[in-house]
Amino acid sequence: MALIDVKSFKKSFRGKTVHKDISFSVNKGECLGLVGGSGVGKSVVLRSLIGLEKADGGQIMIDGEDITKFSESQLTHVRIKVAYVFQNGALFDSLTIFENLAFPLREHTDLNENQIQEKISEQLEEFGLSGNENLYPNQLSGGMQKRVGLARSIIIGPKAILYDEPTAGLDPYNTLKIQEMILRMKKKGVTSILVTHDMPTAFAVCDRFCLIEDGRIKAQGTRDELENQKEGYLKKFIDGERGK
Ligand SMILES: Nc1ncnc2c1ncn2[C@@H]1O[C@H](COP(=O)(O)OP(=O)(O)OP(=O)(O)O)[C@@H](O)[C@H]1O
Ligand SMILES: [Mg+2]
Numbered sequence: 001m002a003l004i005d006v007k008s009f010k011k012s013f014r015g016k017t018v019h020k021d022i023s024f025s026v027n028k029g030e031c032l033g034l035v036g037g038s039g040v041g042k043s044v045v046l047r048s049l050i051g052l053e054k055a056d057g058g059q060i061m062i063d064g065e066d067i068t069k070f071s072e073s074q075l076t077h078v079r080i081k082v083a084y085v086f087q088n089g090a091l092f093d094s095l096t097i098f099e100n101l102a103f104p105l106r107e108h109t110d111l112n113e114n115q116i117q118e119k120i121s122e123q124l125e126e127f128g129l130s131g132n133e134n135l136y137p138n139q140l141s142g143g144m145q146k147r148v149g150l151a152r153s154i155i156i157g158p159k160a161i162l163y164d165e166p167t168a169g170l171d172p173y174n175t176l177k178i179q180e181m182i183l184r185m186k187k188k189g190v191t192s193i194l195v196t197h198d199m200p201t202a203f204a205v206c207d208r209f210c211l212i213e214d215g216r217i218k219a220q221g222t223r224d225e226l227e228n229q230k231e232g233y234l235k236k237f238i239d240g241e242r243g244k
Helices: 041-048 070-081 097-108 113-126 141-154 172-187 199-205 223-228 232-244
Strands: 002-013 018-027 031-036 057-062 084-085 161-166 190-195 208-213 214-219
Touching: 002 041, 002 190, 018 041, 018 057, 018 190, 018 214, 031 041, 031 199, 031 223, 041 084, 041 161, 041 190, 070 084, 084 199, 097 113, 097 141, 113 141, 141 161, 141 172, 172 190, 172 199, 190 199, 208 223, 208 232, 214 223, 214 232, 223 232
Parallel strands: 031 190, 031 208, 084 161, 161 190
Antiparallel strands: 002 018, 002 057, 208 214
16 A cells, blocks of 8 residues: 555746646555756755745645645645655754754654654664763764754654655765665565765665656566566666766
């Protein structure tokens, strides 16, 4: 069954059409790769899925409910169910790593201080970040900051995770760590969408792909299906990315 089902989604900004007709779905437990050139509107799709952008038309069904009609308070519940890992990590610079992770727990759960501490130690351990509790984000490397951002996004146990270029600018070690985390979340049954230009990572973790071009889904399917298409959209896209 689809946890995320987007039907004829449309979006323009001040008269400039970004999405004409976007339709795709993501089944429970599946990881969908959302790919396409820079500026085709991948981040706009992810933001729209949790109501950070308003759709101009179409439906966005999350767990069977059309969130395009939701109020801000209803959207808060959607954002607990569906975590968004921002392109830049989006940590609070003035808070320690511990406080960054404690923030969503204090906001959205009834855990007491001991339970919060326990949960954060567990999470940091799982992400290979133990011992950094009292540091501030600017005292960590970019790769570690991204891992903390990911840890914070998923600490309250979302049903789905939207990853926006989680490996951009990372070295091979941190890229591998992020891949492992995505796979670990998948094993737990979490549904995900990965937006990326990093095709090795996409191929390592995604079950299926959607290629966006010119406001529409140009092609979708498994890697094999896309590679066997006579139009060769995926290959053209990858060759285009290589040429950059
Ligand atoms: N809030 C906004 N106001 C106006 N235009 C916007 C807004 N957000 C996005 N856009 C425009 O929508 C288009 C798609 O942007 P988006 O950030 O989704 O692209 P992207 O596919 O994620 O690109 P990249 O791969 O570079 O991250 C761009 O032309 C961008 O300028
Ligand atoms: Mg983007």
